Amino acid sequence: MPDIDPDFLALPLRELADAALGRAAELGAEHADFRLERIRDRTLAVSDGAVETAAEGDALGFAVRVVHRGVWGFASADALTPDAAARTAERAVAVAEVAAPLATDRVELAPEPVHADRTWVSSYEEDPFEVSMRAQAALLSGWCRRLMEDGRVDHVDASLLQAKEQKFYADTAGTSTTQQRVRIAPEVEVVANRNGLLDSMRTLSPPAGRGWEYLPTVEAELAGLPALLDEKLRAPSVEPGRYDLVVDPSQLWLTIHESIGHATELDRALGYEAAYAGTSFATPDRLGELRYGAPSMHVTGDRTAEHGLATIGFDDEGVATSSFDLVRDGVLTGYQRDRRISAAQGLRSSNGCAFADSPGHMPIQRMANVSLAADPTGPDTEGLISGVEDGVYVVGDRSWSIDMQRYNFQFTGQRFYRIRGGRLDGMLRDVAYQASTTEFWNSMAAVGGPASYVLGGTFRCGKGQPGQVAAVSHGCPSAVFTDVRVLNTAQEAGK
């Protein structure tokens, strides 16, 4: 396993933390924490072989968060001097002073054992920032040119996103942690316009908490893309109606993200996101009682899965991460929480879901890796398909949308196959499926086995005001859902 980069460790981490936390304590803050982060990111976008974007960002800064007079105060800055750290602590306290008259709820934090001088590094082999941008651009460009030679393809877009997060956290209770993680998201899409129809086909390899060693996984998909796109453009348009669906993990991860991941965020369920990201139908009064889905549905939240995008050792409030139940035997049994909402609910500890996407932002409750367990003795995807008489097999994610209480969703995908008599019978075009969360999960008739399990995910989950972006993974097997509404998107557009 890699070590934390020495240049990060050489920064005056403790000196700044001591200056900030000391000043906050002098000013009477009940709690203070200090978080210094360096976040590197690289974006490469290549279209038809030409480089459209090749950019790198490198952000370094720190934040001081206090609980003072029972309310939050937060300030951040980017000058790494003890004096600036102390001034930033003063600004955080001043923000709390302004806020105090308008706050009626006192901020209390759930207790957490002290974790002193702990370090954690994510699981990857080759740091992608050690590979030159030229080598990366040349690789993507070569992929594009190879695909452009195929007459079935008009355009090719290839992109590569990568990030490295390094963070140092210290608080007035005595916890201090130093952590580093790396993530990467390569993607290739081919596009063609035939007989007035425009369509595209994209690779399915998900973004992952891995290094440069991940690239061959995507490359292996490239050769198949032109034929898949060609088949999609020739496929019949779907007849709208109700179908049984076999949903591949390459699509199901996103349905889990939207209809379970966000719905089991306790801050949403309590109304803290009511004006923006929304609330949840899965309210705390229904904990232990709400029948979320079929008895075969077991969902956990975790920040510990190897290569998971939300995986880390300690969260942004110094809480050690873990794995916990959200839905067990189809019943709602838990929530994702941070220290404040845990305390507000009378719970003895947080389950480690606080995260801030930059030193300029305050940590809020963000998503753990929320994953659907495979059936230990379940079949592979082919086995699931063989049990469906009349249905549609959905592969890959494309467009998604869900309401602010997480009931009504609509998803499209990369490819759709008609299932007849337990076998695939060609592709379909223009498919979207629409359902209501608990109806959909209660219609889950079969869950795939470990052979079909994939850890999917995204770099770009948005939440909060000011807006914050987080990366998160979702593991799941393929699964069968019965009697789901399928729309024809061409008809919806009045085409």
Next chain:
Amino acid sequence: MSGSSPQAVVERALELSRSSSCMVLVRERSTANLRWAGSSLTTNGVARNRTVTVIALTDGPSGTSVGVMARSGLRDDELEGLVRAAEAASESALPSEEAVPLLGPAEAGAGGDWDAPAAATGVDVFSAAATGLGRAFRASAESGRLHYGYAEHTVESVFLGTSTGVRLRHDQPTGTIEMNTRGSSADGTDPRSAWVGRATRDFTDVDPDALDAELARRAEWARTPVELPAGRYETVLPPTAVADMMVPMYFDSGARDASEGRSAFSDGEGGVRIGERIAGLPLTLLSDPARPGLECAPFVVADAPGRDVSAFDNGLPLRRTEWISKGVLSALGQTRATAARLGTPPAGFADNLVLEQEGAAGGTDDLVASTERGLLLTCLWYIRMVDPQTMLLTGLTRDGVYLIEDGRITGAVNNFRFNESPVGLLQRATEAGAPVPALSREMGDYFPRTEMPALRIPDFNMSTVSKAS
């Protein structure tokens, strides 16, 4: 950032540059925000940071290559490292197809006073508005309406310098306030919620009492719940909801995608639809950096180049551009390089958007008054592209769908999921009001400077009912 002023950083980085040519952008940003839920402040903060972007260009035998490196939290003594990193990136990059000669001071746009210090904001910008919010919070118990919302103020000064002598600077104040009230179900009032939002440059024109009065009016409308099924409805889209649909269309109106057959503005035969009538009404869609109240940078700032934004265009003047002129598609956004390839004038995307119809008068209330039976929406949410060819978007209604009968609001309707294309809406709209400043609920975080009319759509496609409230 220790030491140097942003202007000094620009000059020093240009001096340090050894590449064929070089551009330096410094963004000096300060921001303050308040957030509340359940009529109590929750998270609040202030932040300051500086981002320095160096764009190095290397001329070679097969063309010019570009290296872009951005850093924040940079010390003065680290500037040379950043310049060298950008140079190394550019030397190792493949030649760019966007390469055109950089602009000189004569061709570049005009900016603000280069030498003035960077502008800044702080939490005190909210002093007056916070008093009004406090009043509304304290009245919650009596009104039965709990307050949720967010206010943010950001001031950003951007400084652009190039090795060809361009020195441009722009100060951008951006503020938004969003207020949402929900009935506290404990006292038995209707749980349906209402939302109002607006953009502001400095919060001096924000009146929380007036915004709260509008929320109270809508809470009254919501006293009578009405259940309606999915289907096509005559619908009055208020300016906020029109902004929700027009902003995604603007983001997807690049000439390059259209010319490659990849958007709703492609003609299907390798060309674009410029010159084609796309709106039934004589509507004009335009961007104008000088639009009063919506002022934004009058030149291209490209520190994050992409498909329709080229680093080579840094400093390019942004002028009033009509994208749709009296119902006819008249321009698509494009860089100088794409424009040269397509043989049409370059058209940069400015940071504001206006939809208007000459002579149109009246607002949402007037359109409601002349509606026999229909729906009035508040805003749209979770809008995503379903099909780029038709620009079909899906999304949901949110925080207020009202039934109009005989020119009056008679109740609050359940929410719906819609499937609609903004291009289709322009085609089918039968009536427009006068444009007013309007904050898009969905896109306002990224694109707050919009002025939109209310629109009447005879057959808005509500695809399914959403139980969300």
